[in-house]
Amino acid sequence: MSAPVTNTDGSPERLLLLREIFGGRRLQLAGVLVLSLAATAATLVLPWTVGKLLEAIQKDDGLTTWTWLMVAVGLGSAAASAVATYLLSRMGHQLIGRLRVRSMRHSIGLGLHAARQEGTGNLATRLTADASAVKSIVDIAPIQLPMSLVTLVGTMVIMGVLDWVLLLITLGAFLVALAVVAVVVVALRRKYVAIQDQVGSLTEHFVATMEALTVIKAHRAERIVSAELANRAERVARFEVGASALEALMVPIINLGQQIALVAVILGGGARITSGDLELGTFVAFLLYLFQLTAPLMMAISATSTIQMGLAARKRFEGLFALPSEELSAGQAPGGSQAPGDSRAPVAGAPAVRFEKVDFAYGEEPVLRQVDLTVPATGLTAMVGLSGSGKSTVLGLVERFMVPRQGRIEVFGRGADQWSLAELRGRLAYVDQGATLLRDTVRNNLTLGQEQPASDEVLLRALRDVGLEAEITRLPEGLDTVLGGTHDLSGGQRQRLALARASLSDAPLVLLDEPSSQLDSINELRLRKLVDDISRDRAVLVVAHRISTVLHADHVIVMDGGQVTAQGRHEDLMRTSPMYAELVRGQALGTSGNGTFENTTAVLTGGNR
Ligand SMILES: Nc1ncnc2c1ncn2[C@@H]1O[C@H](COP(=O)(O)OP(=O)(O)OP(=O)(O)O)[C@@H](O)[C@H]1O
Numbered sequence: 001m002s003a004p005v006t007n008t009d010g011s012p013e014r015l016l017l018l019r020e021i022f023g024g025r026r027l028q029l030a031g032v033l034v035l036s037l038a039a040t041a042a043t044l045v046l047p048w049t050v051g052k053l054l055e056a057i058q059k060d061d062g063l064t065t066w067t068w069l070m071v072a073v074g075l076g077s078a079a080a081s082a083v084a085t086y087l088l089s090r091m092g093h094q095l096i097g098r099l100r101v102r103s104m105r106h107s108i109g110l111g112l113h114a115a116r117q118e119g120t121g122n123l124a125t126r127l128t129a130d131a132s133a134v135k136s137i138v139d140i141a142p143i144q145l146p147m148s149l150v151t152l153v154g155t156m157v158i159m160g161v162l163d164w165v166l167l168l169i170t171l172g173a174f175l176v177a178l179a180v181v182a183v184v185v186v187a188l189r190r191k192y193v194a195i196q197d198q199v200g201s202l203t204e205h206f207v208a209t210m211e212a213l214t215v216i217k218a219h220r221a222e223r224i225v226s227a228e229l230a231n232r233a234e235r236v237a238r239f240e241v242g243a244s245a246l247e248a249l250m251v252p253i254i255n256l257g258q259q260i261a262l263v264a265v266i267l268g269g270g271a272r273i274t275s276g277d278l279e280l281g282t283f284v285a286f287l288l289y290l291f292q293l294t295a296p297l298m299m300a301i302s303a304t305s306t307i308q309m310g311l312a313a314r315k316r317f318e319g320l321f322a323l324p325s326e327e328l329s330a331g332q333a334p335g336g337s338q339a340p341g342d343s344r345a346p347v348a349g350a351p352a353v354r355f356e357k358v359d360f361a362y363g364e365e366p367v368l369r370q371v372d373l374t375v376p377a378t379g380l381t382a383m384v385g386l387s388g389s390g391k392s393t394v395l396g397l398v399e400r401f402m403v404p405r406q407g408r409i410e411v412f413g414r415g416a417d418q419w420s421l422a423e424l425r426g427r428l429a430y431v432d433q434g435a436t437l438l439r440d441t442v443r444n445n446l447t448l449g450q451e452q453p454a455s456d457e458v459l460l461r462a463l464r465d466v467g468l469e470a471e472i473t474r475l476p477e478g479l480d481t482v483l484g485g486t487h488d489l490s491g492g493q494r495q496r497l498a499l500a501r502a503s504l505s506d507a508p509l510v511l512l513d514e515p516s517s518q519l520d521s522i523n524e525l526r527l528r529k530l531v532d533d534i535s536r537d538r539a540v541l542v543v544a545h546r547i548s549t550v551l552h553a554d555h556v557i558v559m560d561g562g563q564v565t566a567q568g569r570h571e572d573l574m575r576t577s578p579m580y581a582e583l584v585r586g587q588a589l590g591t592s593g594n595g596t597f598e599n600t601t602a603v604l605t606g607g608n609r
Pocket residue numbers: 362363367385386387388389390391392393394590595
């Protein structure tokens with residue numbers, strides 16, 4: 001299931017379900033087909049054997065043979081049908097398993113912007129409700145629907161052979177019923193599409209709510225958010241009730257058709273028996289076929305409406321697979337301008353990062369304007385500025401989570417878009433603002449993304465450097481304790497674990513987004529020592545909120561309202577940049593504001609948010 005996102009003509013990829021299910025499984029498919037045909041043939045023959053048995057009873061001839069034949073046909077049909085259903089269902093589950101794997105892989109591979117727009121809950125619905133709806137197509141479309149149509153046609157052919165006049169009467173009675181059913185099926189399709197979108201949106205809101213549970217509880221907002229979710233759930237239920245009303249019409253319509261047909265056939269058949277045109281045994285067999293006609297008819301109709309639900313879900317999968325994924329292959333990154341034959345080695349003597357007239361916006365409003373900055377290849381560079389001035393955005397652009405609207409970004413002397421994403425990110429270690437950890441063991445969190453396993457000794461040394469060794473070894477399973485469930489870490493501990501993870505990587509550029517915001521003074525000292533060690537032969541770019549970090553930096557970049565207003569050494573900036581001098585004096589690095597220095601109305605102390 002590693003098909004491309006688009007076809008060669010550029011149109012969105014269609015999910016070819018039958019090809020996906022049966023690719024490489026021809027033998028199983030042949031088995032299912034043979035068994036299904038055998039079951040269908042047996043179903044068709046059964047009423048005929050009953051007719052023959054009745055004739056044998058009348059003539060008192062061959063009674064045992066017809067009885068055994070009837071039993072054998074009945075049992076054989078049931079067994080063949082059971083095995084075929086099982087085999088088909090197994091193939092369906094395997095397909096859904098592969099579809100889920102592909103959806104998860106594609107979701108993880110999406111660009112951050114696309115993933116956020118689609119929403120975690122909405123993506124998760126692909127694995128649950130949408131996958132089940134697609135599975136219903138697999139259960140029905142390849143065998144069940146064609147077989148019920150074969151049974152239907154076969155039954156009508158036999159009825160025609162038995163008595164074509166009675167068949168015409170039957171068809172007339174059913175025709176009106178079928179026309180009404182066709183209208184209902186079309187309406188159902190529309191309802192199913194709406195239901196699936198609504199379920200995706202409900203799940204999205206529920207997941208977002210659960211992620212904010214701490215804040216919701218702290219503000220006693222459970223009732224309000226539950227009411228909002230209940231409204232959404234009720235909206236889904238209203239759509240579902242509408243669909244159920246349509247579904248509920250199907251059976252009565254067909255039953256009505258059958259009852260009208262039955263009355264007409266009994267009247268017509270009685271007249272034909274009286275006139276000697278029809279045998280009693282033939283008439284009984286015809287009636288049995290008439291009863292048998294309803295089952296495949298109902299099956300075909302309900303299969304058609306279920307398939308509508310599956311097709312609507314398939315559309316949602318196609319929509320997901322059509323979303324562009326980030327390029328993580330080792331080859332040329334999309335939009336890259338690297339000349340053929342270029343070695344992808346860093347340019348000797350180049351700075352770690354260079355921005356040249358970079359503009360960026362998340363939406364309409366510009367966030368970075370004409371940003372020029374340089375991060376030397378070794379040493380500690382601190383980036384300071386008020387909250388919202390664009391510091392994290394700069395780190396995001398270096399990681400190529402986003403691309404600039406204009407300007408050039410160089411990493412180790414090459415355009416950021418000239419590296420493949422894997423090569424670029426392989427040269428970066430990143431500690432995000434939230435010090436995000438995975439719901440996984442301490443060990444796996446520390447070695448995230450590393451191909452070679454690290455020894456316990458190496459891991460414990462990294463934890464020691466950030467003052468976390470004793471706290472981790474105290475956990476019940478030590479390095480193998482799973483975080484995020486029963487055992488979780490405090491904000492400061494998470495921050496230190498994320499720092500230990502960055503220190504374990506040998507990336508030549510380390511990006512730290514407010515790494516000390518939750519650290520006490522002892523651990524801040526440890527961080528400073530760690531950063532000193534790392535920056536001796538590598539580049540460290542740190543978004544700094546503490547004056548102690550800035551005083552320690554070899555190079556400082558000052559940001560204000562999406563622009564770099566000054567950069568250089570601390571001593572020089574104290575003389576040349578009034579804003580920087582004010583920030584340092586007030587220790588107000590990065591405190592609240594709208595990102596512009598001019599709009600700061602009060603000097604806030606502490607600098608620790
Ligand atoms: N994902 C996003 N989507 C839309 N706008 C965003 C997004 N992230 C940040 N912004 C906006 O971009 C601007 C710069 O944000 P950024 O996070 O880079 O600032 P910052 O200087 O790192 O702030 P802080 O010190 O508070 O972390 C802000 O106005 C913010 O509202």
